[in-house]
Amino acid sequence: MANNLDFSQKTSAGPPSNSLDFSDRVTEKPTKGLMSRQLDVVTTNVPASAYSMISNKIGVDQNTWDIYRNEIAGIESKGLGDYSAKGGHNNHYDGRYQMGKLAKEDAATLLGYSLKHDSKSRQSFRNDKVKQEEAFAAFTVKNHNYLMSKSKKYKELSLQEKLSALAYAHNQGWSGANKWLKTGEVGSDAFGTKGTKYSNAITKALAKIEAN
Numbered sequence: 001m002a003n004n005l006d007f008s009q010k011t012s013a014g015p016p017s018n019s020l021d022f023s024d025r026v027t028e029k030p031t032k033g034l035m036s037r038q039l040d041v042v043t044t045n046v047p048a049s050a051y052s053m054i055s056n057k058i059g060v061d062q063n064t065w066d067i068y069r070n071e072i073a074g075i076e077s078k079g080l081g082d083y084s085a086k087g088g089h090n091n092h093y094d095g096r097y098q099m100g101k102l103a104k105e106d107a108a109t110l111l112g113y114s115l116k117h118d119s120k121s122r123q124s125f126r127n128d129k130v131k132q133e134e135a136f137a138a139f140t141v142k143n144h145n146y147l148m149s150k151s152k153k154y155k156e157l158s159l160q161e162k163l164s165a166l167a168y169a170h171n172q173g174w175s176g177a178n179k180w181l182k183t184g185e186v187g188s189d190a191f192g193t194k195g196t197k198y199s200n201a202i203t204k205a206l207a208k209i210e211a212n
Contacts, residue, residue, distance in 0.1 A: 045129040046130075054141065057141040067205050068163055071205050083129045089189070095132045097132065099132075107138035146178075147177060150178050163206065164200075165181060167198035167202040
């Protein structure tokens, strides 16, 4: 739920491994009805600009992006109010994708408008579904750009594997994802939630769609 600079409350867990296992993406059994389950959220909240950004910068189509964003939201804001959610460490994170101050600032550099984190701005952000979708797309693109420039291993991943790494980065920041890809060491957030909870969720969801 934070960018790479926001690690004061994060710890590492799990033994390091130099080989990351993405194999379950091709061995998952089909699950009927997954697509309809994943797309329950009305997609009209997502502006064309968000889909275009993801397509042009990462190469991800609309259906795949809907799966990705709904999986992330299912972890981040389930039971908290979805777009209106406020939570995370010290209630520092806002909205469907639980974006914090630094994540918003990073996203704003692509969006061309500011995303402040004072009380009034945070309330406005939680009330603006379209702005949340734009910010989430921009933040994901920023993490992708960082990893493309910093991680040789990330550059060599398939698109599906990149999305799994980006899901990890959503929780642990791009530098945390870079470290994970390089060493296999798994980081956790302030609540002890491992970054692999996110990457595994995306890996499995996309594998099930492929199997169908």
